[in-house]
Amino acid sequence: MDALADLLDGVRARSAAFCQAILEPPWSLRIADGARLALATALCGHAWIVPDEGEPVLMRTGDVAIIKGPRPYTVGDDPATPPEIIVHEGNRLTTMDNIDVTDSLRLGPRTSGHTPDGSAIVASGTYQVSGDVSERLLNALPEVVLVPRSSTTIPIIELLAQEVNGEGPGQQVVLDRLLDLALIVALRAWFARPEAEAPGWYQAQSDPLIGPALRLIHGDPAHPWTVALLAEKVGASRAAFARRFAVLVGEPPMTYLAGWRMALAADLLRSSETTIDSVARHVGYANAFALSVAFKRVRGMSPSRHRAGV
CATH class of the missing domain: 2.60.120 (Jelly Rolls)
Incomplete structure (x- = not known):
């Protein structure tokens, strides 16, 4: 994907x-x-x-x-x-x-x-x-x-x-x-x-290093990705990969990953009755508490409040 x-x-x-x-x-x-x-x-x-x-x-x-x-x-x-x-x-x-x-x-x-x-x-x-x-x-x-x-x-x-x-x-x-x-x-x-003026995530898809990394993230967002692991998967050094990702996409790899996970979680919370714990694991967080901490930091509200449409 x-x-x-x-x-x-x-x-x-x-x-x-x-x-x-x-x-x-x-x-x-x-x-x-x-x-x-x-x-x-x-x-x-x-x-x-x-x-x-x-x-x-x-x-x-x-x-x-x-x-x-x-x-x-x-x-x-x-x-x-x-x-x-x-x-x-x-x-x-x-x-x-x-x-x-x-x-x-x-x-x-x-x-x-x-x-x-x-x-x-x-x-x-x-x-x-x-x-x-x-x-x-x-x-x-x-x-x-x-x-x-x-x-x-x-x-x-x-x-x-x-x-x-x-x-x-x-x-x-x-x-x-x-x-x-x-x-x-x-x-x-x-x-x-x-x-x-296509967004960075679109232009970067054709890059030989960052394109495969983006496909890895979108193909399995729940995987415990790190900058080092992504760099290893695409055959680049950690530092070179991180620099190139930030330049082409416009934000660091882990920031992009976190934003993508938050978007997926937000949609799952609104479109299904899946438990918050299950949503957390689906998008790469260990449990509901870990997702809640990250969700509040990024969205300014808890997953339950988002689900309720508050």
């Missing part, structure tokens, strides 16, 4: 609200569905993504955008076009004065618009994002990630467009899996671009 795979594990399309809008200028949609993460693409024409804070981003045909929520934002034919429709959770559509127009704008099971002949088609899907592990991925992204069409070589978006217009057996599962794959392809393409 590598760092990106682990962080993506909690970002999944499950019964995803994937849809497409067929539009004719001037048009503008206010996106207020509360999604933590969304993927959008212009299948035809273009669209401006306008965060409430930050610069507008132009999405041309075939480009893919990843938008962080849950704050609302606007998508339109021009940054200056005022919104006329609000998109709510579950693809419910209202006018700006809260009149429900979902049914009147429905052109198909997952398609909305005033006319099927609009010059712009925007497809989008939202993701469920849960837990501290996935939060580490979100923290590495800007408000809007734009991946140009030229940067993605796999025709995932075309497959999504074909599937969203069909009604075959298992369609929801197919859409969910295609949406997951589209996100992975888009993120990899984004992080490969110089302007992305």
Whole structure:
């Protein structure tokens, strides 16, 4: 398991609200569905993504955008076009004065618009994002990630467009899996671009020394890792390994390991009824007391209080 795979594990399309809008200028949609993460693409024409804070981003045909929520934002034919429709959770559509127009704008099971002949088609899907592990991925992204069409070589978006217009057996599962794959392809393409300023843990995965060490940590976080043991496993001296890890990842090996264990523990405490002692052993602590000491030091509260959502 590598760092990106682990962080993506909690970002999944499950019964995803994937849809497409067929539009004719001037048009503008206010996106207020509360999604933590969304993927959008212009299948035809273009669209401006306008965060409430930050610069507008132009999405041309075939480009893919990843938008962080849950704050609302606007998508339109021009940054200056005022919104006329609000998109709510579950693809419910209202006018700006809260009149429900979902049914009147429905052109198909997952398609909305005033006319099927609009010059712009925007497809989008939202993701469920849960837990501290996935939060580490979100923290590495800007408000809007734009991946140009030229940067993605796999025709995932075309497959999504074909599937969203069909009604075959298992369609929801197919859409969910295609949406997951589209996100992975888009993120990899984004992080490969110089302007992305990819986080240290991502860049370090390709390093011949630190990459294997990261895979060891993510593959078995409960192992009693030490700097010396990790260095031995990757064939480097302790001092050289520690220096290189800190430079590439941005923090010392044991600090990274502790942060990763805390994120895993936090998610397990919230997502399962496993005892705190079992959670402790799962992430590499001897018992509940040891986890509690570390958890309080890092999170400022006990594991039980975190589990209770206090």
